Amino acid sequence: MSTNTPENRSNRKLLIGGLLVVLISINGILIYMNYQKKEKTEEQAEIIKVKDSELENQIKVYEALKADFERQSQELSAMGLENDSLEAQISTIAADLDELRGFRKRSYSLSDQRRFRDRANAFGELLKEKDEEISQLKQDNEVLFTENTDLKTTQTRMTDSLTTMRSTNDELNQKVRVASKLEAQAINVNIINQRGKEKDDSDNEYRAKRVDKLRIDFKLAKNDVAQKEPKTVYMRMIEPDGAALYNLSTGSGTFQIDGEDMYFTAKRDFVFDNTQQALSFTYDKNAEYKKGEHTVELYADGFLIGKTTFVLK
Known part of the structure; x- marks a missing residue:
């Protein structure tokens, strides 16, 4: 099927x-x-x-x-x-x-x-x-910088002003110093022989052999600017050869003029009283003087205050 x-x-x-x-x-x-x-x-x-x-x-x-x-x-x-x-x-x-x-x-x-x-x-x-x-x-910081700059500017101005003032003061002091400079007037050199007799410098010439001592007399001019105070006057006696008489045993030494050392022959201290006071130096060389022109220089307070010459024959 x-x-x-x-x-x-x-x-x-x-x-x-x-x-x-x-x-x-x-x-x-x-x-x-x-x-x-x-x-x-x-x-x-x-x-x-x-x-x-x-x-x-x-x-x-x-x-x-x-x-x-x-x-x-x-x-x-x-x-x-x-x-x-x-x-x-x-x-x-x-x-x-x-x-x-x-x-x-x-x-x-x-x-x-x-x-x-x-x-x-x-x-x-x-x-x-x-x-x-x-x-x-x-x-x-900007504020501080500005203030600091202003401060420095002010400080610089003050420094400049102070420098100017110092300069002005220095100038005034220098002027006062110059104005207070003493002046030796009527400088006279007297010769003292071995017998003690004196001879003034009216002839301006002396015999060297006869000179035993020298006396330098002078007066100080009036000066109302100079302070009345103790001072020192230095005497330099310069021989014909240009050398200053210098003997430590007779009181010689050195002093400064314009920052430089200078030999002095003798010195004396005194009190300036602005009375045209008379001062003198008596100097004994203890040796024969040289022939020729001698120069006497007087210094006080760093200034040359007087000068004269004399001749020994």
Whole structure:
């Protein structure tokens, strides 16, 4: 008996149709699953891309923060100031930067993003506060610089004024010194021979062999500027050869004129009283005098106050 009956053929068609429906359904499911997988992959790629972009942006933010804190450190150093807390901030930011750059090789989670974003905001506030502090310091320094400049200008003017005053005082003192210069008047050289007799210089010439001692008499002119005080008058007797008589045993020595040492033959102390007082020197050479013109110079207070000459034959 044949099985190819209409009923069997109908069943086969139904079976084939069912299989086709199943295959089509499976294929549709596979297509849908592949689409979902692709969509998910693209979404994950987008998420990774966004995370990478966020990471790079955060790295740039920290690099900018580090640069700004270093700028602040340099500005403070330029003002001669140091700030340990600022250096600590720079070190902390540098450490955070190293950690952020390490996320290029590992996962950068949302919690990491929030953590570094919050820290960056906190650093930003510190940066702003420090900029305001530095700005105030600069203003204060400018005020101090201006005040210091004004002070230096005033000091320079005062120094100049003081120098001018000193110069004026020096000039006045010099004028007073010159005006107070004593003047020896009526200088007279008397010869004393071995018998003690004197002869004045009316002839202006004496025999050298007969001279035992010399007496130099003079008067001091009135001078109302000169102070009434103890003074010293120095006598230099200069022989014909140009050398001053000098003998330590008879009281000779040196004194200064214009900062240079000068030999004197004799000296005497007195108290100037502005009464045209008379003074004298008696000098014993204890040796024969040389023939020729002799010069007698009188000095007081650093000035030559009188001069005369006499001749021994």
